[in-house]
Amino acid sequence: MDKEGACLNRFALQHKVALVSGASRGIGKAIALGLAQAGADVVLASRKLPDLEAVAQEIANMGQEAIAVPTNIRDLAQIDHLVQVAQGKFYHIDILVNNAATNPVFGSVFNVDEKMWDVTMGLNLKGYFFLSQAVGKVMRTRGSGSIINVSSEDGIRPGLGAGVYSISKAGVIMLTQVLAQEWGHYNIRVNTIAPGIVKTRFSTALWSNPVIRKETEDSTALGRIAEPDEIVGAAIFLASEASSYMTGQTIMLDGGHFSSVRMLLSTIVSPD
Numbered sequence: 001m002d003k004e005g006a007c008l009n010r011f012a013l014q015h016k017v018a019l020v021s022g023a024s025r026g027i028g029k030a031i032a033l034g035l036a037q038a039g040a041d042v043v044l045a046s047r048k049l050p051d052l053e054a055v056a057q058e059i060a061n062m063g064q065e066a067i068a069v070p071t072n073i074r075d076l077a078q079i080d081h082l083v084q085v086a087q088g089k090f091y092h093i094d095i096l097v098n099n100a101a102t103n104p105v106f107g108s109v110f111n112v113d114e115k116m117w118d119v120t121m122g123l124n125l126k127g128y129f130f131l132s133q134a135v136g137k138v139m140r141t142r143g144s145g146s147i148i149n150v151s152s153e154d155g156i157r158p159g160l161g162a163g164v165y166s167i168s169k170a171g172v173i174m175l176t177q178v179l180a181q182e183w184g185h186y187n188i189r190v191n192t193i194a195p196g197i198v199k200t201r202f203s204t205a206l207w208s209n210p211v212i213r214k215e216t217e218d219s220t221a222l223g224r225i226a227e228p229d230e231i232v233g234a235a236i237f238l239a240s241e242a243s244s245y246m247t248g249q250t251i252m253l254d255g256g257h258f259s260s261v262r263m264l265l266s267t268i269v270s271p272d
């Protein structure tokens, strides 16, 4: 094999099995398709079976295997069932993408009630933790694995009107560091992807609002929001041998959304 081939090979996922939560649409779907394109077989999880089956069919059309396992990640019994089904089919799990999350409320933290807190934390943090624990046990037996947690730029800087969501996403970054530290000696790597606004159903309220959209684009170095496909490359990198010495880290994919810097800049540099 030539040098270029050997280098690209480090991104290949042949003979790997990936489990992706929230795989029926948006970022999770894009990642599931991307991992399959790189050679992985994929276990697809979210609540609605027909949506998952459509993604499984797309993966089958690429020549990889995929199974659709309807799962509510808030429910620990369903998490156990998901991991059992995955093992029953593929025997091992090499890659876990914790991606399914929610933000049921926009507004002041004064208006957050216990139910909103529990719904958000139950999926975004508790769900990520217990799915990681269940899959981590499978990876430990095999002596290798890569876990990719999808957080958000809101986990690093608070998203306005998204207080509890931001707290949950900050928790995901610490979850990543805790698991990376504890599981490194099992050769399980754990990293985070933290996107800015990506055009999905989840963020419709943001990108379909012309004022918020312009504000975001004006304060982003690349001048636009992301498409789901633009999150895939980082996921393949973190899933593959290409990132073999990387763990506990967070990759920001926000198009250079440094609003304070841009605003400061606009006061001292006239626009060209």
Ligand SMILES: NC(=O)c1ccc[n+]([C@@H]2O[C@H](COP(=O)([O-])OP(=O)(O)OC[C@H]3O[C@@H](n4cnc5c(N)ncnc54)[C@H](OP(=O)(O)O)[C@@H]3O)[C@@H](O)[C@H]2O)c1
Pocket: 021, 022, 023, 024, 025, 026, 027, 028, 045, 046, 047, 048, 051, 071, 072, 073, 074, 098, 099, 100, 101, 102, 123, 150, 151, 152, 153, 194, 195, 196, 197, 198, 199, 200, 201, 202, 203
């Ligand atoms: N879009 C953005 O601007 C943005 C920015 C930063 C970070 N993120 C993060 O990216 C990730 C994916 O977001 P997205 O924008 O792709 O969202 P999305 O398009 O709304 O997709 C969410 C996925 O999660 C599944 N899901 C929701 N609740 C679930 C539950 N209780 N159990 C299992 N699956 C569940 C949904 O399927 P079902 O409804 O069928 O269950 C769907 O597959 C999230 O972690 C989000 O926080 C998104």
